[in-house]
Amino acid sequence: MAAGIYVDKVRKVFGTFEALKSVSLDVQPEEFTVLLGPSGCGKTTLLRIIAGLETETSGELRIGDKRVNGLPPRNRNIAMVFQNYAVFPHLTIFENIAFGLRMKKLLNSEIEPRVKKAAGMMHIEHLLDRYSAQLSGGQRQRVAVARALAMEPEVLLMDEPLSNLDALLRLEMRAELKGLLAESRTTTIYVTHDQVEAMSLADRIAVMHGGHIIQYDRPIEVYQNPANAFCGGFIGNPPMNFLQAERENGHCRIAGAALPGPSASQGNGRVTLGIRPEDVLVAETAASEHLTGRVTVVEPLGPHNLLTLAVDQQLFRVTTAADSPIKSGQEVYLALAPERRRWFDTESGKALH
Amino acid sequence: MITERTLPYWLLAPSLVFLIALFAYPFADAFFIAFRADGQWTFDNFRTMVDDINFGLSLWNTMLLVLIVVPLQIAIALTMAMMLTKIRAGRDLVLYVWTIPLGISDLAAGVVWLALLSERGYINTVLSALGIVDGPALWLSYETPVALFIAVILAEVWRATAIVMVILVAGVQLIPKEYNEAAEIFGASAWQRFVKITLPLLKPSLQTALILRTLLAFEVFAVVVALGGRDLPVLMGEAFLWQFDYRDSGVASAYAVLILLISIAFTLVYLRVLRVKEEAE
Amino acid sequence: MTALTKDNLPEKPGLADRLLPRWSVGQWLFAAICLILCLWVLLPIYLLVLSAFSPRDAVFAWPKAFLPLDLSTDTIAFFFGVRGVLAAFFNSVMVAVLTMVISIGLGAPAGYALARFRFRGKDSFRLMIVMTRAFPIAILALPLTVTFIKVGLYDTVFGVALVHSALALPFAVLISSSLFMGIPFELEEAAWTMGCTRFQAFMRVVMPIATPGLAAAAIFAFVISWNEVFAATILTLQHPTLTAFLLTTLAESPLYFRFAGGFFLVVPALIFIFAVRKYLFSMWGIANR
Numbered sequence: 001m002a003a004g005i006y007v008d009k010v011r012k013v014f015g016t017f018e019a020l021k022s023v024s025l026d027v028q029p030e031e032f033t034v035l036l037g038p039s040g041c042g043k044t045t046l047l048r049i050i051a052g053l054e055t056e057t058s059g060e061l062r063i064g065d066k067r068v069n070g071l072p073p074r075n076r077n078i079a080m081v082f083q084n085y086a087v088f089p090h091l092t093i094f095e096n097i098a099f100g101l102r103m104k105k106l107l108n109s110e111i112e113p114r115v116k117k118a119a120g121m122m123h124i125e126h127l128l129d130r131y132s133a134q135l136s137g138g139q140r141q142r143v144a145v146a147r148a149l150a151m152e153p154e155v156l157l158m159d160e161p162l163s164n165l166d167a168l169l170r171l172e173m174r175a176e177l178k179g180l181l182a183e184s185r186t187t188t189i190y191v192t193h194d195q196v197e198a199m200s201l202a203d204r205i206a207v208m209h210g211g212h213i214i215q216y217d218r219p220i221e222v223y224q225n226p227a228n229a230f231c232g233g234f235i236g237n238p239p240m241n242f243l244q245a246e247r248e249n250g251h252c253r254i255a256g257a258a259l260p261g262p263s264a265s266q267g268n269g270r271v272t273l274g275i276r277p278e279d280v281l282v283a284e285t286a287a288s289e290h291l292t293g294r295v296t297v298v299e300p301l302g303p304h305n306l307l308t309l310a311v312d313q314q315l316f317r318v319t320t321a322a323d324s325p326i327k328s329g330q331e332v333y334l335a336l337a338p339e340r341r342r343w344f345d346t347e348s349g350k351a352l353h
Numbered sequence: 354m355i356t357e358r359t360l361p362y363w364l365l366a367p368s369l370v371f372l373i374a375l376f377a378y379p380f381a382d383a384f385f386i387a388f389r390a391d392g393q394w395t396f397d398n399f400r401t402m403v404d405d406i407n408f409g410l411s412l413w414n415t416m417l418l419v420l421i422v423v424p425l426q427i428a429i430a431l432t433m434a435m436m437l438t439k440i441r442a443g444r445d446l447v448l449y450v451w452t453i454p455l456g457i458s459d460l461a462a463g464v465v466w467l468a469l470l471s472e473r474g475y476i477n478t479v480l481s482a483l484g485i486v487d488g489p490a491l492w493l494s495y496e497t498p499v500a501l502f503i504a505v506i507l508a509e510v511w512r513a514t515a516i517v518m519v520i521l522v523a524g525v526q527l528i529p530k531e532y533n534e535a536a537e538i539f540g541a542s543a544w545q546r547f548v549k550i551t552l553p554l555l556k557p558s559l560q561t562a563l564i565l566r567t568l569l570a571f572e573v574f575a576v577v578v579a580l581g582g583r584d585l586p587v588l589m590g591e592a593f594l595w596q597f598d599y600r601d602s603g604v605a606s607a608y609a610v611l612i613l614l615i616s617i618a619f620t621l622v623y624l625r626v627l628r629v630k631e632e633a634e
Numbered sequence: 635m636t637a638l639t640k641d642n643l644p645e646k647p648g649l650a651d652r653l654l655p656r657w658s659v660g661q662w663l664f665a666a667i668c669l670i671l672c673l674w675v676l677l678p679i680y681l682l683v684l685s686a687f688s689p690r691d692a693v694f695a696w697p698k699a700f701l702p703l704d705l706s707t708d709t710i711a712f713f714f715g716v717r718g719v720l721a722a723f724f725n726s727v728m729v730a731v732l733t734m735v736i737s738i739g740l741g742a743p744a745g746y747a748l749a750r751f752r753f754r755g756k757d758s759f760r761l762m763i764v765m766t767r768a769f770p771i772a773i774l775a776l777p778l779t780v781t782f783i784k785v786g787l788y789d790t791v792f793g794v795a796l797v798h799s800a801l802a803l804p805f806a807v808l809i810s811s812s813l814f815m816g817i818p819f820e821l822e823e824a825a826w827t828m829g830c831t832r833f834q835a836f837m838r839v840v841m842p843i844a845t846p847g848l849a850a851a852a853i854f855a856f857v858i859s860w861n862e863v864f865a866a867t868i869l870t871l872q873h874p875t876l877t878a879f880l881l882t883t884l885a886e887s888p889l890y891f892r893f894a895g896g897f898f899l900v901v902p903a904l905i906f907i908f909a910v911r912k913y914l915f916s917m918w919g920i921a922n923r
Contacts, residue, residue, distance in 0.1 A: 084529065
């Protein structure tokens with residue numbers, strides 16, 4: 001039932017703007033892949049090319065064993081959930097969910113149970129006679145998903161489906177979608193710019209930036225071992241900290257401390273150290289390998305405090321316990337968990353090992 | 354006193370007064386003139402109107418024109434509006450060209466088509482080159498009523514399709530493109546998308562265009578005069594004749610009242626048939 | 635004129651060096667229909683212009699030449715030489731300018747009120763404005779002839795301008811209200827907090843932004859007046875507008891005279907539609923409701 005998706009060296013040029021620069025991706029059958037990136041990174045373009053709504057400039061696309069280049073969307077056996085839901089305003093909810101099935105010329109006796117089943121999964125059975133204008137945003141969202149599920153497609157495409165919901169509803173729908181899609185085992189590509197959504201939902205995340213896929217891996221890998229500085233900075237809230245370091249005989253000097261540098265590519269020059277805020281311990285006394293920093297802002301966020309520091313005149317963020325006595329203006333010492341330190345090439349941003 | 358509360362009324366007052374003086378008052382006056390003769394309430398003016406030998410013909414011609422011209426214009430304008438959604442390069446130029454007739458008066462349109470259709474005109478030149486007619490042929494005379502009628506249709510379609518197109522293009526632009534994309538994803542062909550998505554969502558604009566165009570079509574006048582003189586009587590032309598040539602405001606006003614009543618009747622029919630349902634966003 | 639459809643837009647410069655676009659049959663058909671519809675609009679205008687700029691005896695020429703080989707201002711010169719034409723032309727300009735001034739002068743404040751205030755009777759006023767478009771011109775002009783004779787406005791430029799303003803005013807109100815609605819109220823409020831009176835804020839903040847749109851609305855009013863035939867004809871006798879003059883002399887005037895007259899009716903249309911093309915849709919978008 002579920003099919004894999006193979007994207008091979010796909011390029012897309014709009015006029016003089018190269019939106020996708022030779023992108024390759026292979027999504028296993030039943031896998032949930034999230035395309036994650038800032039706006040303008042090409043993630044929606046890639047999704048729309050897979051859907052057949054845009055035509056690729058070059059490259060190959062396969063869904064299952066079928067080459068789909070040039071095929072119109074209706075022949076690709078896909079379903080899609082749109083950012084603005086696109087629930088047809090002139091049709092009832094029932095007819096909206098039945099739309100694709102009617103296009104397949106199914107009999108009424110086949111359509112009705114499938115519509116009811118999809119509506120049941122999304123808990124909107126009671127809305128079937130209504131029109132889109134009578135529904136709330138969250139309910140329209142459910143209709144859009146039910147409409148896609150009713151198709152029982154080989155591939156489900158979702159374009160920022162939760163971005164128009166308010167924060168609380170988004171949280172609720174996210175959990176519900178995860179349960180539902182895990183159960184339906186449909187191959188899914190999901191586009192979002194929200195890294196929490198990506199972490200929560202994905203089997204694998206494809207991080208996109210400037211028309212490239214930078215990293216395509218399991219969420220925890222992307223989080224812990226970002227392929228470059230951009231990935232580290234984009235994922236995580238607050239994001240990974242970066243500090244410029246001077247390399248010297250296998251050690252790196254930062255803010256008064258000398259840390260063992262990356263094993264690869266020995267030599268002198270600059271490298272960048274990356275460390276996540278939760279992997280730093282704040283101490284009030286100095287020790288070896290501790291960096292020195294001055295606290296500039298303390299933000300109590302409830303579960304923990306977020307400290308903003310200046311380390312060697314560079315911005316640095318750390319989280320501490322909510323009852324931490326550290327105050328703004330104080331000088332502190334930072335212990336970086338050794339197994340969580342990541343090194344990047346300062347020039348290219350690429351990870352060093 | 355001008356206060357925050359009365360300010361809007363002060364701003365509205367001039368146009369309100371103006372519209373009462375130049376719409377409401379003449380409107381009431383028209384009925385007064387139409388239904389009075391020799392200081393009494395009477396149907397005399399309407400009797401004169403109906404008994405006139407051109408009355409039946411002018412009513413028939415006007416109706417027939419509306420029934421042929423309006424659907425033709427809607428169809429062409431719809432085609433243009435749909436084509437404009439597909440054009441990328443040169444769209445603005447094409448759109449400008451197609452909207453040019455918007456600024457052309459009915460009199461000017463009549464003269465334009467007169468230049469084409471006159472005895473020694475351009476269309477006859479082409480027809481004779483193609484061997485369809487031999488030499489100059491008369492189209493715009495009382496001896497060729499069908500040809501004259503077709504000429505009026507051509508000129509009206511040429512002139513007044515642009516307004517329908519502009520209304521429909523504005524309507525199409527209001528339809529979010531996601532609806533069409535969603536329909537495409539869920540398996541609808543181009544034709545199915547047009548019938549099942551675009552047309553229903555375009556209903557409010559279609560209604561506006563139909564009403565506006567029909568009302569204006571009932572006032573067809575200068576095109577007919579420019580092309581056929583008095584050889585093709587229409588309602589507005591008769592009203593003009595009774596006023597300008599026969600100096601009988603009573604009968605002329607009776608025609609005006611008749612045109613208004615027919616217009617209202619058609620508007621009500623459209624509103625009923627093309628009901629825009631509550632649910633539409 | 636080339637019409638490129640969504641599907642054949644050259645995707646990268648490297649591919650654009652093909653000599654002819656490799657279009658499918660459907661795309662050629664699409665381009666052909668597009669071209670035909672453009673010619674359908676342009677060709678008749680071209681031929682009228684050609685007729686107006688041919689020598690007078692060219693109307694009798696057979697077969698007709700489609701190319702501008704024998705251009706002359708003979709017909710135009712004759713046209714302006716006819717007694718009454720120049721005066722009628724001048725009357726038309728006067729009436730149209732007056733219409734512009736009256737309809738915008740009265741309509742813009744009303745449009746501002748509709749855009750910025752909530753008040754009792756607002757919806758009725760809006761409905762009334764929209765309804766006026768359903769009125770046949772005959773039902774306004776005929777009774778007004780009688781009234782105008784009584785009050786001395788019959789056969790005057792001002793009288794015709796009043797009727798034309800009545801036609802243009804609803805448009806002026808609707809267009810200006812949509813214009814003002816498009817200008818954020820916050821801009822005015824910001825000006826108030828910085829010491830402007832309501833009037834100053836309007837003049838210094840709103841007007842500069844609204845001026846191009848109001849100019850377009852004024853041009854629209856000009857065209858409505860320039861093109862109006864029926865009222866102009868029955869409301870005048872000795873002082874007709876150009877349309878009224880042409881209509882009343884149609885039957886006895888030679889063809890070339892009519893063509894020259896048609897030319898002067900069409901030309902403003904071409905210029906004005908070009909000038910207001912940006913606003914056409916916002917005008918109708920709002921005037922639709």
